[in-house]
Amino acid sequence: MSNLTHTASQRTVTPFRYDTVGSFLRPLALKEARSKFQNNEISGDELKRIEDEEIIKLVEKQKAVGLKAVTDGEFRRSWWHLDFMWGLDGVEKALVEKGYQFQGIETRAETARLTGRIGFSAHPFVEHFKFLRSVAGEETIARQTIPAPAQFLAELQRAENKASTDAYYSSTDELAADIAKAYNAAIRAFYEAGCRSLQLDDCTWGMLCDKNYWEARQEEGVDVAELAKLYARVNQEAITGLPSDLIITTHVCRGNYHSTWASSGGYEPVAETLFGIAHIDGYYLEFDTDRAGDFGPLQYLKDQQVVLGLFSSKTGQLEEKKEIIDRIREAAKIVDLNHICLSPQCGFASTEEGNILTEEEQWNKLAFIKEIAEEIWK
Numbered sequence: 535m536s537n538l539t540h541t542a543s544q545r546t547v548t549p550f551r552y553d554t555v556g557s558f559l560r561p562l563a564l565k566e567a568r569s570k571f572q573n574n575e576i577s578g579d580e581l582k583r584i585e586d587e588e589i590i591k592l593v594e595k596q597k598a599v600g601l602k603a604v605t606d607g608e609f610r611r612s613w614w615h616l617d618f619m620w621g622l623d624g625v626e627k628a629l630v631e632k633g634y635q636f637q638g639i640e641t642r643a644e645t646a647r648l649t650g651r652i653g654f655s656a657h658p659f660v661e662h663f664k665f666l667r668s669v670a671g672e673e674t675i676a677r678q679t680i681p682a683p684a685q686f687l688a689e690l691q692r693a694e695n696k697a698s699t700d701a702y703y704s705s706t707d708e709l710a711a712d713i714a715k716a717y718n719a720a721i722r723a724f725y726e727a728g729c730r731s732l733q734l735d736d737c738t739w740g741m742l743c744d745k746n747y748w749e750a751r752q753e754e755g756v757d758v759a760e761l762a763k764l765y766a767r768v769n770q771e772a773i774t775g776l777p778s779d780l781i782i783t784t785h786v787c788r789g790n791y792h793s794t795w796a797s798s799g800g801y802e803p804v805a806e807t808l809f810g811i812a813h814i815d816g817y818y819l820e821f822d823t824d825r826a827g828d829f830g831p832l833q834y835l836k837d838q839q840v841v842l843g844l845f846s847s848k849t850g851q852l853e854e855k856k857e858i859i860d861r862i863r864e865a866a867k868i869v870d871l872n873h874i875c876l877s878p879q880c881g882f883a884s885t886e887e888g889n890i891l892t893e894e895e896q897w898n899k900l901a902f903i904k905e906i907a908e909e910i911w912k
Contacts, residue, residue, distance in 0.1 A: 542871055542911045548603045548675055548731040548781050549816040549841045549875045552907035554596075554900060555785055556679040556733060557614060557881030558607035559893050564588045568612075568886065585610050586665065593669045599897055600904045603675040603731055606666045607883075614735055614884040615681035619646035619689065622716055623653035624702070630694045646689050648698045652712040654719035660727050667728045678729050682736035682784060683710075683717045683772040684765035710764065714771035721773065725780050733783045733818070734773075738765050739808050740788035740820075743799035743827075762807045773813045783841075784811075785818035787880055800827015809834040819843055820879040821861070829865045840869055843879030845903055850895025852902050862910065876907050 545551055560568075567584040570576045589606045596604040611617040620627050628647040663678050670676040687710060690699045703709040724732060742762055773782050786801075786808070801808070801819070809817070809831075816839035821829070832840060842865060844858050865874060882889055882896050891899075 544911055545839075545875070548677065549783055549818070549839050549877075550602050551875050551911040552600065552904045553603065553818075553841055553875050553877040554601060554605075554903075555818055555843070555847070555877055555879075555881045556605045556608065556677065556735075557883045558592060558605075558609070559883050559889070559891070559896055560607075560609065560886050561588055561591075561893065564609055565886070589666065590669050593666070593674075595897065597674060599900045601674075601900070603677045604666070604670050605677050605679060606662060608679065608881070610662055612886050613644070614679075614881065615685055615689070616644060616646050618657075618659060618680045619686050621657040621659060622686075622720070623655055624648055624650035625652065628695075630692075645692065645695060646686070647695050648690065648702050651702055652709075652716050654716040654723070657720055657723065660720075660723050663724055663729055664727050675731050676729065677731045677733060678724050679733045679735055679785075680720075682734035682738070683713050683768045684738045685736050686713055686717075687765070687768055688738050688741075706764065710768040711771070714768050717772035718775070721776060721780070725777055730779060731781045731783070733785060734769065735785045735787065736765075736769070737787045739786045739801075739804050742804050743788070743801060745799055758803075759807075762804050766807050766811050770811050770813065776813070781815045782813055783816040783818060783839075784814055785880070786820065787884075788820055801831035802827065805831035805834040809836065809838070814838060816841060816875070818877060821865075829868050832865065832868045835869060835873070837873075839873050839875055840865075841875040841877045843877055845876070845878045845899060847878035847880045847882045847896075847899070848889050848891075850891035850899065852899065855902075855906060858906055859910075862906075871910070876903050878903070 563584060567576065567581050571578065571581040589609050592607045592609065593604050608614060616627070619625050625646050626649045628645050630645050659678070659680070663676065666678075667676040689695065690709065690713075691706075699709065703712070721732060739762075742758060742765075769784070776782070788799075817835070818841040820843045842862070844861055845853055862871075862874065862876075878899060882891070
């Protein structure tokens, strides 16, 4: 391994050589509390008290397994994306006929729908972050994860939401501009609360990598290349002009619900556009199965870090160490080793249902990633 690691160096800012995407399995106490709250058996204050307790325990476990940047596990959320959208001005929670379709399974049928023009005045996630930062302490970085602006745009453009979106916006450009403006204000609020590491989670690129998806969209008359440019533009406008010491990363996902997936295909169709977005410091990319293709598209990276999601968060089974190291060697032929980090391919619980593995397996997987990272980056 020496020829791979002789120039390897550690990092002092996110993303770290050994990292994680953000969400964690919800402990039983939290699941029971949420159920009781929904059934009006406990108050909102009591639910918050239990959430606080479980987040404190979670942060300690993240520190114990060696993570230098911690999240709240998304423990206060039901979804990785919708809860944030619901907190913006002009947005409400709504039910739809069908949930998101994954391989052999359908999610809960919920969405974010407009009740007015989109804006940002305040958001409950900002207070949630302040709590996380107080628990993380001075020596550990508190990371905030939110859905990408492009993800919000895609949600509002779902067929079920078209009428409500069109009621307030006469053009896509107008809609995208308001999304970017609201996001920029939200990110600044996180920064004022002490956030210096913010991650944009984004399934839109995973869908655009899927041949079946873009063929279907083209049949509808949608120019997929133009759609990719639109998604890149709304993401870039949202993160333009932010403080220079705020690290922005993004996670590209192909679906992660109860250990199933939604889309398939390598990064080739979107690589130039995706990696051309300015002001993104690192990309968390899925590479745990051949559904994500090969490392070739990484040639379009600029000076960013790439966090290779070589480890599945969908299963508790540990990968073969030799295979992982061989794949890192392969990636290092295209990207400098010191621009590579490691993590699971996604979070362990993008929704409160969580993936099909145990909490012990979750922590074992992270310990395994750390073990490999420490062999490479001394």
